[in-house]
């Protein structure tokens with residue numbers, strides 16, 4: 001049987017100190033990967049307003065979904081703030097830092113028309129809940145304040161301490177929109193997808209980092225002991241899966257079908273990377289020393 005690649009060195013035959021460094025690297029990548037999954041869950045599971053990462057969360061983030069704007073299908077009064085903090089809205093992520101109680105409080109208040117009378121009251125039926133004023137003070141004022149906020153031109157208060165209802169009301173109270181959105185269908189409202197700017201950001205950050213450690217893991221895998229057939233099968237998968245993964249983030253904007261590609265590519269990457277990591281750890285410590293080179297015929 002032919003070799004997969006010309007033998008470089010055999011991991012098992014390297015000094016223990018080298019194998020230790022390699023193993024720690026592999027462990028860090030493995031744990032880091034688990035944290036990446038936790039991060040995805042944490043960032044996205046509230047997109048559809050419910051706890052737990054579901055297909056709807058993915059649809060909102062990568063494709064967007066249409067929901068009925070109201071029963072009658074006539075032009076509706078919309079609150080600019082409500083649009084921004086709804087699932088898929090640009091300000092949603094800021095609000096999500098407060099967790100479900102704060103999301104519920106602000107959204108319910110905005111949906112009720114943002115009246116001054118309930119600005120300082122916790123949501124009905126939840127006396128221990130957070131009042132909308134507190135939510136805005138905690139999650140929004142940092143940027144939306146007149147003094148030195150990043151968004152000082154649409155402030156909700158004079159400084160980072162004080163929320164002014166009149167200023168909030170300008171954005172929060174429903175206004176009859178003259179339907180600026182040209183492709184808007186009557187009676188239908190679009191939620192998501194994430195902005196192009198954000199997609200550009202995560203694409204470049206991920207594309208310049210993930211392939212690097214994927215390649216390092218692959219090279220180490222080639223020095224490990226594994227059946228040649230397994231190497232042929234599993235070796236190229238992570239890198240190829242990344243191509244489909246990154247591509248699906250963009251393609252899913254046009255067609256929801258690519259969400260399937262996104263999930264399959266993500267799953268294939270996770271499984272094949274895990275196999276490579278385990279094969280490396282195994283041959284660093286458990287494979288019999290000496291003998292033939294790693295990928296030699298067997």
Ligand code: HEC
Nearest residue numbers: 080081084085090091094095139140142143150151154171
């Ligand atoms: C990190 C800074 C930051 C935080 C925190 C923040 N915003 Fe914003 N906000 C911005 C920026 C920048 C814009 C303009 C860019 C855009 O439209 O995405 C904006 C725009 C808006 C708009 C559109 C109208 C306008 O002012 O231009 C609304 C409404 C809004 N934010 C509401 C909120 C609410 C509600 C919160 C709290 C849940 C919040 N923002 C928290 C920075 C912030």
